[in-house]
Amino acid sequence: ANNDVNQNNKYIYWMAWQAVSGTVAVGVYTGDGADDRTIEISATSNPASIDFQPSYVMVMPEEDEVVGHRSADMPSDTSFPLDNGGAWANTIQGFVSNGFVIGSDRRINRNGKNYHYIAWRAVPGHIETGTYNGNGADNRDVDPICFLPEFVIVKANAIDESVHHPQ
Numbered sequence: 001a002n003n004d005v006n007q008n009n010k011y012i013y014w015m016a017w018q019a020v021s022g023t024v025a026v027g028v029y030t031g032d033g034a035d036d037r038t039i040e041i042s043a044t045s046n047p048a049s050i051d052f053q054p055s056y057v058m059v060m061p062e063e064d065e066v067v068g069h070r071s072a073d074m075p076s077d078t079s080f081p082l083d084n085g086g087a088w089a090n091t092i093q094g095f096v097s098n099g100f101v102i103g104s105d106r107r108i109n110r111n112g113k114n115y116h117y118i119a120w121r122a123v124p125g126h127i128e129t130g131t132y133n134g135n136g137a138d139n140r141d142v143d144p145i146c147f148l149p150e151f152v153i154v155k156a157n158a159i160d161e162s163v164h165h166p167q
Helices: none
Strands: 024-030 037-040 056-061 068-071 078-081 092-096 099-102 114-120 151-155 162-166
Touching: 056 092, 068 092, 099 114
Parallel strands: none
Antiparallel strands: 024 114, 037 099, 056 068, 056 114, 068 078, 092 099, 151 162
């Protein structure tokens, strides 16, 4: 009955995905407040997955707080909220061969708090990340995306909102 997800006469967009071994991992971890902590994506922590180095990670606090996200193309040790707001330091810090590294910031690693994550590995023709320089032109193609995406998330800089668009 919550208006955010079921308001009368409000059109709601949704997406769903399934963990795919070696490509998409879905998991949970409990925060411990430690800096430089590796969250492993493996059969041990996520039975539906095998080790892989993600290209994009989204972390969602279990409580009602802002979701953080980072792609491998974003500046080191920087994540961004999915709403408007500046860059977060000491949150999703980077990517390693079997997962991602988080910092001690409370939005990503508060002691005793549960966090859910989705990690994607770039797969040519299916999942890609990248960068481009804006030029202000309308109807601009973004190269080198080699497929017609069904969902896109764009983050311009530290102060602009993330924008997402389902097809």
